[in-house]
Amino acid sequence: MDIRFEKSLKLKEKIKDENKLGFGTYFTDYMFLMDYDEKNGWNDPRIVPYGNIEIQPSAMGLHYGQTIFEGLKAYKNDGKVYLFRADENFKRMNESNDRLCIPPVDEEFMMEALKKLIDIERDWVPDSKEASLYIRPFIIATEPKLGVHPSDSYLLMIILSPSGPYYKDGLAPMKIYVEDKYVRAVKGGIGTAKAGGNYAASLKSQIEAEENGYFQVLWIDGVDRKYVEEVGSMNIFFVTDDGIITPELNGSILSGITRKSIIELLKAEGQKVVEKKIAIDEIMDLHKKGKLLEVFGxxxxxxxxxxxxxxYNGEKVVINNGEIGKVSQHLYDELTDIQWARKKGPEGWQIEV
Known part of the structure; x- marks a missing residue:
C-alpha cells in the first residue's frame, strides 16, 4: 500500500528547553492513520496533521474496551535517528490483537509506515542526553453499534510525543507499594495483552499508593494472592546472592520488550537469570536473611x-540502604548506550531511520 501524505499548513513551535518536556504532554505535527473494514481489510494508510478524530458516540471501542496500544521510542545520536527493537513491538501488537479479536496488521508494512512518519518528524526527536521521542501506536474499534461483539471496523493510529529525561536529577530509587487488596489481571484474562482495560483496572490502587507516598504498585497474582507479578508500568527483577530472579510469564504478565532485552544482556554477560514463580513471602524472607541485594523494574x-x-503487609523493607545498586546502574548504562547508539548492540536491536 502507498502511504498518502497530507502536508500541514502550519507547523508547531518546538519546545526549546527539552528538560521541560515531561512525558506524554506535547505532540508532533503529524500522525499516522489507517482504517480497517471487512470489505477492504486494512486500507488508506496516511500521514496527516496531528488533530482531532471523529468517531460516532456508538463506536464499540468506547463501550466495550476493544482497544490495544504499544509504546516505544526513537533516539537521536550525532544527528542520526534510531529505533530500538521496533519489530518486537509490532509482533506484540499482533499478539494483543489476537486476544482482543482485532484483525492482525502487516508487521513489515507497519515498520515501513513508522520509519516514514519518524523520517518526516525527525526534527522532533530531542537532541539532549536521555531525552527521546515517545511513539504510541494504538487501535480502537469504531463500528457504530451497541452489542457485545467484535467490531467490524477499526482505526489504527501512531502519535508521537517528545519526552525529556525520565530521571531529571539522576537515577533515583523508587518506593513501591505491594498491592494485596485489588487485582489487575488473572491467568486466562487479558493481562498478557497491552490493552487499555489492564491499565484502567490499576488506577484505583495507584492512586491509593500515591496518597501513601509510594510511586508505583507491585501486583501479586489474583488467584493464590501470593505470587509476585509486575509493577504498574514495568516488569520486576530481584538481585539475590544466588543470581537474578524475575517472575515467569504466566498468562497474566505483560511480555516486556525491555524485560526481554535485559534478560538477554544478562545472559550474554554470563549472569545467572531465573524466570520462575516468586512468592512475595520469599522476597521478604530473602531480605530478612540479607540475601536480597537489589530490586529494579x-x-x-x-x-x-x-x-x-x-x-507489604504493614512492613517497610529498605533495599540496598535505599541506594542504587551496581547491577541496576550497569544495566541502565548498558541498555541506554545501545538505545542511543553510543555503542553497538546485538544484531537487529538498533534500527536507523
Whole structure:
C-alpha cells in the first residue's frame, strides 16, 4: 500500500528547553492513520496533521474496551535517528490483537509506515542526553453499534510525543507499594495483552499508593494472592546472592520488550537469570536473611528503575540502604548506550531511520 501524505499548513513551535518536556504532554505535527473494514481489510494508510478524530458516540471501542496500544521510542545520536527493537513491538501488537479479536496488521508494512512518519518528524526527536521521542501506536474499534461483539471496523493510529529525561536529577530509587487488596489481571484474562482495560483496572490502587507516598504498585497474582507479578508500568527483577530472579510469564504478565532485552544482556554477560514463580513471602524472607541485594523494574519509559523500598503487609523493607545498586546502574548504562547508539548492540536491536 502507498502511504498518502497530507502536508500541514502550519507547523508547531518546538519546545526549546527539552528538560521541560515531561512525558506524554506535547505532540508532533503529524500522525499516522489507517482504517480497517471487512470489505477492504486494512486500507488508506496516511500521514496527516496531528488533530482531532471523529468517531460516532456508538463506536464499540468506547463501550466495550476493544482497544490495544504499544509504546516505544526513537533516539537521536550525532544527528542520526534510531529505533530500538521496533519489530518486537509490532509482533506484540499482533499478539494483543489476537486476544482482543482485532484483525492482525502487516508487521513489515507497519515498520515501513513508522520509519516514514519518524523520517518526516525527525526534527522532533530531542537532541539532549536521555531525552527521546515517545511513539504510541494504538487501535480502537469504531463500528457504530451497541452489542457485545467484535467490531467490524477499526482505526489504527501512531502519535508521537517528545519526552525529556525520565530521571531529571539522576537515577533515583523508587518506593513501591505491594498491592494485596485489588487485582489487575488473572491467568486466562487479558493481562498478557497491552490493552487499555489492564491499565484502567490499576488506577484505583495507584492512586491509593500515591496518597501513601509510594510511586508505583507491585501486583501479586489474583488467584493464590501470593505470587509476585509486575509493577504498574514495568516488569520486576530481584538481585539475590544466588543470581537474578524475575517472575515467569504466566498468562497474566505483560511480555516486556525491555524485560526481554535485559534478560538477554544478562545472559550474554554470563549472569545467572531465573524466570520462575516468586512468592512475595520469599522476597521478604530473602531480605530478612540479607540475601536480597537489589530490586529494579524495567520498562520503555524509565528503562531501568531501581527500587529503594517495598511496603507489604504493614512492613517497610529498605533495599540496598535505599541506594542504587551496581547491577541496576550497569544495566541502565548498558541498555541506554545501545538505545542511543553510543555503542553497538546485538544484531537487529538498533534500527536507523
Amino acid at each position: 524495567t520498562g520503555t519509559a524509565a528503562v531501568v528503575s531501581p527500587v529503594g523500598e517495598l511496603f
